[in-house]
Amino acid sequence: MRKLAGIGLFLLVLYGSLLIANEGARSAENHYNLGRDIGKYGLISLGAGLLIISGGIDLSIGSVVGLSATVLVILLTEKGWSPLLAMLATLLVGCVIGLVHGVLVTKLRVQAFVMTLCGLFIYRGLARWLAGDKAMSLGRGFPAFWRDWLYRSRAVFGLPMSLVILLVIAGVAAVFLHRSVYGRYLSAIGSNERAVRYSGIATDRYKMLAYVLCSVLAAFYGILFVMETNQVQPSSDGNFLELYAIAGAVLGGCSLRGGEGTVVGILIGTAILQLLGNLVLMWGIPSALEYTVIGGALLLGAILDESLRRGEGRRARGAKEGEKEKQEEEQKDHKPA
Amino acid sequence: MAAEHSGEATPAPYLLEARDVSRAFPGVQALDRVRLSLRRGEVLAVVGENGAGKSTLMKILAGVERLDSGTVLLDGRPLRLGGVQEAQRLGIVLIHQELNLAENLDVAGNIFLGREPRRGGFLGLVDKRIYADAEPITRRLGLDSSPRAPVAGLSIGQQQLVEIARALSLDSRVLIMDEPTSSLTQRETDRLFDVIRDLKRGGLSVLYISHRLKEVEEIADRVVVLRDGRNAGELQHDQISHEAMVRLMVGRELKQFFRRTHVPPAGNVPPVLRVERLRLDVGTGQPISFSLRGGEIVCLAGLIGAGRSELAETLFGLRRPLSGEVFLDGRPVRVGSPAEAIAHGVFLLPEDRRSQGLVLEASVKANVTLASLQRVSRLGLINPPRERALARDLCQRLNVHTPSVDKTVGLLSGGNQQKVVLAKWLTRSPRLLIVDEPTRGVDVGAKTEIYGLMDRLAGQGTAILMISSDLEEVLGMSDRVLVMHEGRLAGELPREDLSEEAVMHLATGGGHGS
Numbered sequence: 001m002r003k004l005a006g007i008g009l010f011l012l013v014l015y016g017s018l019l020i021a022n023e024g025a026r027s028a029e030n031h032y033n034l035g036r037d038i039g040k041y042g043l044i045s046l047g048a049g050l051l052i053i054s055g056g057i058d059l060s061i062g063s064v065v066g067l068s069a070t071v072l073v074i075l076l077t078e079k080g081w082s083p084l085l086a087m088l089a090t091l092l093v094g095c096v097i098g099l100v101h102g103v104l105v106t107k108l109r110v111q112a113f114v115m116t117l118c119g120l121f122i123y124r125g126l127a128r129w130l131a132g133d134k135a136m137s138l139g140r141g142f143p144a145f146w147r148d149w150l151y152r153s154r155a156v157f158g159l160p161m162s163l164v165i166l167l168v169i170a171g172v173a174a175v176f177l178h179r180s181v182y183g184r185y186l187s188a189i190g191s192n193e194r195a196v197r198y199s200g201i202a203t204d205r206y207k208m209l210a211y212v213l214c215s216v217l218a219a220f221y222g223i224l225f226v227m228e229t230n231q232v233q234p235s236s237d238g239n240f241l242e243l244y245a246i247a248g249a250v251l252g253g254c255s256l257r258g259g260e261g262t263v264v265g266i267l268i269g270t271a272i273l274q275l276l277g278n279l280v281l282m283w284g285i286p287s288a289l290e291y292t293v294i295g296g297a298l299l300l301g302a303i304l305d306e307s308l309r310r311g312e313g314r315r316a317r318g319a320k321e322g323e324k325e326k327q328e329e330e331q332k333d334h335k336p337a
Numbered sequence: 338m339a340a341e342h343s344g345e346a347t348p349a350p351y352l353l354e355a356r357d358v359s360r361a362f363p364g365v366q367a368l369d370r371v372r373l374s375l376r377r378g379e380v381l382a383v384v385g386e387n388g389a390g391k392s393t394l395m396k397i398l399a400g401v402e403r404l405d406s407g408t409v410l411l412d413g414r415p416l417r418l419g420g421v422q423e424a425q426r427l428g429i430v431l432i433h434q435e436l437n438l439a440e441n442l443d444v445a446g447n448i449f450l451g452r453e454p455r456r457g458g459f460l461g462l463v464d465k466r467i468y469a470d471a472e473p474i475t476r477r478l479g480l481d482s483s484p485r486a487p488v489a490g491l492s493i494g495q496q497q498l499v500e501i502a503r504a505l506s507l508d509s510r511v512l513i514m515d516e517p518t519s520s521l522t523q524r525e526t527d528r529l530f531d532v533i534r535d536l537k538r539g540g541l542s543v544l545y546i547s548h549r550l551k552e553v554e555e556i557a558d559r560v561v562v563l564r565d566g567r568n569a570g571e572l573q574h575d576q577i578s579h580e581a582m583v584r585l586m587v588g589r590e591l592k593q594f595f596r597r598t599h600v601p602p603a604g605n606v607p608p609v610l611r612v613e614r615l616r617l618d619v620g621t622g623q624p625i626s627f628s629l630r631g632g633e634i635v636c637l638a639g640l641i642g643a644g645r646s647e648l649a650e651t652l653f654g655l656r657r658p659l660s661g662e663v664f665l666d667g668r669p670v671r672v673g674s675p676a677e678a679i680a681h682g683v684f685l686l687p688e689d690r691r692s693q694g695l696v697l698e699a700s701v702k703a704n705v706t707l708a709s710l711q712r713v714s715r716l717g718l719i720n721p722p723r724e725r726a727l728a729r730d731l732c733q734r735l736n737v738h739t740p741s742v743d744k745t746v747g748l749l750s751g752g753n754q755q756k757v758v759l760a761k762w763l764t765r766s767p768r769l770l771i772v773d774e775p776t777r778g779v780d781v782g783a784k785t786e787i788y789g790l791m792d793r794l795a796g797q798g799t800a801i802l803m804i805s806s807d808l809e810e811v812l813g814m815s816d817r818v819l820v821m822h823e824g825r826l827a828g829e830l831p832r833e834d835l836s837e838e839a840v841m842h843l844a845t846g847g848g849h850g851s
Contacts, residue, residue: 180717181710188707191696198655198693199708199761200679259698 003253003305007268010301014275018282025282032160034278039162040224042270044241045248046166046173047217049266052249053177054210055190055258056105056112060097060119061218061245065238067127068093068222073136073232083146087223094219095212097123102208120242127234137231147227162224166267169217174263186210190258218245247294248273251301272297351413352377352542353398353429353511358407360393367393369566370407375511380533380543382557384550386586386780390566391546395513398544399431400424428510432517436496438488445471445484448503474502477535479528493641494525501532512536513544518552522640523841530556548778550579551809562586587781595788595813599632599796606630607667609800610652610769615661619647622659623825629769631798634791636811639821639844645804646688648821649771652802653685654678665768679708682768686758686775688804690751694758697747701739702728704746704757709764731760736786752783759790770794773804788814808837820844 018025044061051058068090075086101119104110156164177183185206188196197203221241226232252269254261276297280290357370368390375381383391396402398409400418409416411427418424421431438447445467446453454464471484480498482491488499497517504512518526533543533556547553553560560572562585570585572578608628616622625648629635637645650656652663654672662669665681672678675685687693695704705728706713713723728742735756739749746757755775762770772791776784791814795801805811811818818830820843828843 175718179719181714181719182717184703184707184710184719188696188699188703191698192692194693195696196707198653198675198685198687200674200676201708202674202676259696 003308004262004265004268006304006308007251007253007265007272007301011268011272011275014272014279018275018279021279021282025278030278030282034274035163036160037274037277038267038271039160039164039166040221041244041248041274042166042267043162043169043217043221043224044245045252045266045270045273046170046263047214048242048245049249049252049254049261049263049269050173050177050186051210051214052246052254052256053190053258053261054186054207055193056207056210056214057116057246057256058101058119058211058214058218059113059116059242060101060123061214062238062241062243063120063123063127064094064097064215064218065222065225065241066232066234066236067097067123067130068219069226069232069237070127070131070136070234072223072226073138074130076138076142077136083143087146090223091216091219094216094222097219098212098215099208101215102204102211105211106204106207116242124235131232131234133235135231135233138226142227142230165224170263170267177263182206182209187259187261190260192259244273247298251298253305351375352411353544354410354413355394355398356408356410358394358397358409359405360397360402361405367566368397368404371563371566371568373561373568375542375544377542378537378540379558380537380545380556382545382547382553382560383563384547384553384560384582384586385563385569386782389563389569389586391563392515393566394563395431395515395544395546398424398511399429399513401431425507425509428508429513430504430507430509430511431513431515432500432504433515436493436500438496438499440489441487443485443487444475444480444482444491444499444502447488447499448474448484448506450503452506470506471502474505475499477505478502478532494521497521498525498529501529505536509541511542511544513546515546516548517545518547518549523845526552550582553577553582554579583781595810596785597792597814599634599792601633601795601816602630606632608664609666610802611664611667612652613662613664615648615651615663616659617644617647617651617824618656618659619644619824621824624661625826627819627826627829629800629802631768631800632795633816634795634801634803634814635817635819636815637802637804637819637821638806638808638811638840639827641806642823643821643844644824645821646773647824649685649688649773649802649804652678652769652771653683679765682765684762684765684767684770686755686762686770686772688773688777690754690758691747694761695746695754697745699746700743701732701737701746701749701757702742705731705742705760706764708761712764727764731763732757734763735760735790750780750783752779752786755779755787756783759787766797767794767799769800769802771802771804774806775803776805776807776810808840811835811840812837822846 024030044065048058048061071093072086072090075081075089076083081089097119101115104115105112177186185196185201189203189206193203222238225237248270249261249266250256250269251272252261252265252267254266273294276294277290280287280293285293351374353375355371355373357372358368359366359370360368371390371394373383373394383394385391393402397404400421400423409418416427439450442450446463448471449467454466456462456464468484475484478498478501480495480502482495488496491499501517517529521529537543545553545557554577557577558574560577560582562569562571562582564586572581609631610629612628613626614624615626616624637648639645647656651658652672654674654677663672664670665683670681672681672683678685691697696707702725706724709727710719713720713727725742732739732742737753737756737760739753746754749757775787775791779787791801791803803814812835815835816832818835818840820827820830820840822844823846827846830839830843
């Protein structure tokens with residue numbers, strides 16, 4: 001809770017400093033663009049966050065975005081599929097990728113980091129090969145109906161559609177993570193998978209679910225990306241997105257140790273990340289420094305979080321000394337005769 | 338090693354003395370004016386329940402932890418311990434219960450870690466002398482492995498001896514041992530005691546912390562009992578007895594420590610569990626057959642590595658047997674996962690509650706309801722008031738001492754944590770409950786409650802398979818004892834024939850005892 005308050009405050013400070021930057025920063029258009037970007041990046045941070053909470057990690061998000069965008073463009077142009085079908089197929093690609101990750105990690109016990117690092121290379125290569133290693137354009141564009149509906153319109157209170165989509169998905173995710181049995185299992189698995197398995201819960205299933213959710217959200221990002229740009233560059237589109245996704249989740253309070261994190265936190269983390277980028281622009285900081293600013297903010301957050309955790313740990317240990325410390329030692333017992 | 342600080346002018350009556358030592362942590366007074374004095378060449382045992390302050394006191398004496406008030410005197414001179422290094426220089430060495438060995442190094446490398454004789458100038462090569470230097474120490478301890486053997490390949494018991502060897506190589510005058518036998522076999526324990534007696538003759542003083550009162554009876558010259566951070570009493574050599582220690586530890590008589598109200602089934606009751614020629618995937622893989630009736634508490638005894646936990650894990654679906662059959666209530670079952678085991682009414686209280694039983698960072702509530710969330714949820718959504726009510730009810734039934742069910746479970750005492758793990762299964766009625774070391778690291782009061790619960794469950798017809806290395810508990814609780822040795826069933830002892838000797842005889846590979 002304190003963590004949430006902390007990052008919430010940080011977000012407000014950032015927003016405040018944006019408002020005083022200049023006229024352009026205060027404009028409705030800047031807000032709209034900011035909201036649109038938060039909506040998009042929030043999707044992948046949400047996927048990455050849920051996975052991180054369950055104790056996993058996905059480094060392939062950017063490549064999945066690239067591959068799914070490529071698949072979507074190919075289906076719409078070369079194959080002439082209907083938009084709805086093509087989008088469903090694209091989501092299916094994400095689903096299959098997530099399932100493969102999940103199965104290999106749970107059943108073959110490939111380390112998640114290694115598995116998805118391999119994925120990062122594999123899907124990027126696949127996307128380039130499918131597209132003949134060249135940029136592809138949608139030509140006459142995404143069918144206006146879908147684009148208006150999903151991308152351009154300010155259907156709800158003038159908000160960018162991607163932000164509305166994010167808020168809806170985040171709402172569902174919040175109920176899932178914080179109120180449902182499955183979410184409880186997911187975060188418990190992140191903390192101590194063995195204890196959950198020993199409680200008779202099919203842990204592998206929930207871990208696979210987390211991988212699938214992460215990749216499907218990445219594929220969905222790919223769809224929104226195509227709507228926005230009307231084209232795809234398979235060799236570069238989506239590059240580094242996994243890092244943004246993970247950074248957003250971590251800034252939002254997800255611990256890479258697993259078991260920790262909230263949906264609201266992930267949203268705030270994403271917003272902070274986007275605000276930082278926007279601030280660099282609006283304050284006239286050389287844009288070359290954008291990554292450095294983001295990296296610095298992330299590092300600061302990590303250091304603060306760790307000292308907060310230590311402080312809490314010390315207090316907790318102190319409060320229970322004798323009892324608990326002894327306890328910890330006893331746990332190391334091995335079997336005596 | 339005997340103290341080499343010979344020729345001290347006027348020897349103080351005590352080598353090491355703690356006077357009115359206090360230490361507070363936020364919310365708890367860990368030590369309140371505790372006194373303790375250690376003579377030269379004496380083994381002084383410090384006993385007490387979990388949370389009594391033993392570990393804190395030892396850490397203060399070893400320079401790990403600072404004190405708020407009070408004095409520590411060495412040779413009658415007040416001591417300001419600045420840290421572990423300084424304490425070690427003065428000859429006070431704490432051997433932690435947890436092993437602090439560098440697994441990638443060999444035995445000698447560990448003994449001299451940080452103090453290696455060097456050669457080769459700036460290259461800092463480790464001098465091979467350490468192997469020759471290590472030899473006499475390891476021999477003295479009866480550590481039957483070469484100084485060049487990698488530590489990772491040693492048994493836990495041997496690793497413990499390496500820790501002790503390290504302490505001895507420091508020329509210590511006071512050796513503080515925190516539960517040194519918790520991972521040793523009986524034979525290794527006996528050898529350790531020989532070593533301690535030998536060291537004692539050489540003038541070394543030992544502070545010995547243990548939960549195993551039997552061992553304290555055997556090795557201690559004097560016993561200091563702590564309770565709730567205070568001195569609860571002291572027992573001279575001729576006063577040391579199990580009962581006396583327990584009385585001081587809990588501050589009351591523990592009558593009927595092992596209370597048995599359940600009546601084990603007599604005659605031809607069909608078994609709840611029947612295991613036929615089950616071959617485990619460990620050890621020699623010899624077939625195991627036995628059966629267990631409802632309302633019966635059967636104990637699996639044996640040494641480390643005898644295959645007891647593996648048998649439990651196989652029955653709970655965590656391991657696959659090589660072959661053989663398991664019958665529950667007469668029907669053959671294949672248990673492929675814990676979920677299936679639970680569906681069959683087979684529950685496990687795992688050996689290591691922290692790594693296998695609890696989600697430590699989560700609340701008491703989340704832990705006790707983890708296995709039965711379906712009962713308090715609809716359409717996959719948890720109903721918070723119902724979950725809370727269930728958690729409260731379970732905690733009450735098991736007498737879990739916690740200020741609130743929202744408390745983080747990792748902050749509870751060992752006994753209460755264990756009750757939380759047990760509570761998890763109480764929402765259902767187990768047919769077969771397997772408990773693996775149910776009272777390890779649990780204080781006396783909680784032990785009694787756990788025994789009481791097992792007794793109640795047996796009374797309700799649950800078959801209980803208890804794995805225990807605590808012979809007292811084995812003798813106190815079992816209706817029958819199955820002894821395992823090297824992956825096979827070495828024998829069976831009915832309650833009438835139970836004795837420590839009979840169990841140990843079978844456990845160490847002797848023939849059939851009954």
